[in-house]
Amino acid sequence: xxxxxxxxxxxxxxxxxxxxxxxxxxxxxxxxxxxxxxxxxxxxxxxxxxxxxxxxxxxxxxxxxxxxxxxxxxxxxxxxxxxxxxxxxxxxxxxxxxxxxxxxxxxxxxxxxxxxxxxxxxxxxxxxxxxxx
Numbered sequence: 001x002x003x004x005x006x007x008x009x010x011x012x013x014x015x016x017x018x019x020x021x022x023x024x025x026x027x028x029x030x031x032x033x034x035x036x037x038x039x040x041x042x043x044x045x046x047x048x049x050x051x052x053x054x055x056x057x058x059x060x061x062x063x064x065x066x067x068x069x070x071x072x073x074x075x076x077x078x079x080x081x082x083x084x085x086x087x088x089x090x091x092x093x094x095x096x097x098x099x100x101x102x103x104x105x106x107x108x109x110x111x112x113x114x115x116x117x118x119x120x121x122x123x124x125x126x127x128x129x130x131x132x133x
Contacts, residue, residue: 021110021113029102038067039103048090048091071096
């Protein structure tokens with residue numbers, strides 16, 4: 001019989017709640033927080049290979065590939081060819097740039113809301129938890 005709460009489930013529940021705050025705010029932009037994060041990472045590294053992007057985001061290539069293809073179908077990213085033509089590179093489309101530009105202030109408002117709810121000490125704990133696990 002288990003006597004302690006499952007730490008993994010507690011963290012997953014907190015993650016779902018936090019993600020829902022961002023998802024609700026970003027819904028008018030037509031994206032969710034995972035898509036926003038992926039767009040921001042493409043923007044920072046473009047042109048970027050799926051392998052490099054996956055390594056940075058700590059996602060396996062197949063999961064990342066599915067997520068990027070969703071963004072491609074939405075018209076937010078496009079694929080280009082690398083110098084050696086062995087791997088496609090991901091770039092923001094014009095629509096992706098516009099969507100990201102419109103979404104940043106919404107995302108920042110969520111950041112400010114979460115910072116206000118948690119305070120500096122608990123925000124620092126989020127970073128520490130990530131480094132410990």
